[in-house]
Amino acid sequence: MLAAYAARQDSSDPINALEVGDIEPGATPADWIDVDLQAAALNHHDVFSLRGVGLPQERLPMILGCDGAGTTKDGTRVVIHSVIPSEGWAGDETLDPKRSLLSELYPGTLAERVRIPAANAVPVPDGMPIEHAACISTSWLTAYRMLFVQAGVRPGDTVLVQGAGGGVASAAVQLGSAAGLRMWVTSRDEKRGERAVQLGAEAAFGSGERLPRKADAVLETVGKATWSHSVKSLKPGGTLVIAGTTSGPQPDNAELTRIFFQQMRVQGSTMGTRAELTQLLSFMTSRGIEPAIDSVRPLDQARDAFAEMIGGTAFGKLVLTV
Template identity: 35%
Template sequence: MKAVVIRETGGTEKLLLEEVPIPKVGCGEVLIRLHYAAMNRRDIFVRMGLYPGVKFPSIPGADGAGEVVSVGEGVKGLGKGSNVLINPALNWGDNPRFTGKEFSILGVPTDGTHAQYVKVPAENVVKKPAFLSWEEGAALPLAGLTAYRALFTRGALREGETVVIPGIGGGVATFLLQMAVAVGAKVYVTSSDEKKIEQAVKLGAKGGVNYRTPDWGKELKEMTGGVDISIDTIGGDTFNQLIHLARPGSRIVTFGATTGPVPNLIMPIVFLKQLDILGTTMGTPEEFQGLIDFYEKHSIHPIVDTIFPLEQIQVAHHYMEQGNQFGKIVLKIPQ
């Protein structure tokens, strides 16, 4: 089969399209012939050797949608020819509050979805909702699951609350926007790109500010009147702005820090406002099913920005590094 293989850290030239053996399924596993896969920022970190547990050679990719072609012993409910999506959160563990010691994400160190075939545990496979296209199905899992847990399990979002999503445009941010709007929240966004703010408003956001402008935090405070829940993936100075935006008793959910540590955190603001600061990552199997049910109930279609053929994987990585997308970057797998 054709697969993207990374043999050492480096630039996009380290993404090699090679012929490798088709995986053989074991007990409790299924083999999926992929139609589409999706990209995540994590794939870039893996290529650069900046992700925990990186081992080479490696086939990257966490997200995928395809057709079951064979099943291992003990697999029930998934027959040959089933159209499926993959839950990339492997071995969550026994406690729904946090991951266990065996937890990992498909793609590292387990070979992932940027290939024609992938094998995964049957418990990590769900049937693809018929209303989703193949590319939409591939786009949903990792980023959608992360957003679902952040909003509803950790953030306990309720109808009518005010939500801020910094850095709109990336995959998780667009899923956060779709889900928050669907439950009747008042959503505001930030971006350095006015067109992305405009796109967010078309999808139901109440407004947004350009974080390149001076005093954007004050501008957003005037616009919102205060925030009930912020979902942060940026860290750095942005996190301090979110603390100032927060209403007393409100929540900040965090699962990323793309700009680095938070400088000069003013702790008295945190405790005098009685703020809840909540960490999260990925989600449980039950939350993954909840995500699928949510999108089906509300007839929401994931936003796909661009589709690249797998053969253009180097171009796709370069495009993601530029940060100009709005929604998910998807890979079409050769059949």
């Protein structure tokens, strides 16, 4: 079947590790179900996989992709929940130390078909376009959990989101503003900041710019480049939620003195549960939230979409249709 897959590893030129063509998918458990994919979306996780991060040589070739939506054998439209718990795990699947995501141990969603546990098929709400549904299960679910599970904020609170335009950042802006939060963003690009304001952000600031006042919470997915600014922008007793390190995991200054002296909370966050994905879909439907989409391309043009993600020019999600 047609798929976009990691054929090799290349830490310096990840697109060189990408192949788009026919491939026989790897084995999956016999009791999993087939989903015929209609659309899928890219995430930075896919680029990390091409670089060899979390995807060792012995698992190659591997079909990429965590986001996707399609139809089951009986015609039900479903969103793919890509967190795969280990056998016998009960409870919050994101806390399972042996959990994986699609495209790590088992083939992912950038393909004509994917196999998943039946419990990981979440019905698409009536009226939601399939391209929108295909964006939800990774960056949007990550943003939802960061805001409404980990950050501890309430309507009227101010939340700073580092790095306007990324999938998680744009999702957080849309979700937070719809929930009555005052969303601020930072960006190196003034136009990307303006677009974030159009999505619902109250204000956009330059990277590292001093803010008018301290934020109640900060959402951090950039890492090294913005960490110090995130800590300095947080009010005493506030919460910094981190779910990614796209600029690197080792900041020049960890700001440990400021963190303990001002009694800040640093909270890690990874993806979300199936129940949270269901809640997210219901919230988006009730508020009429449509995910910011940068572009929609057919699957056979996946290389162009990857080039856009690697180049950092995309604003919102990059969607591939099957």
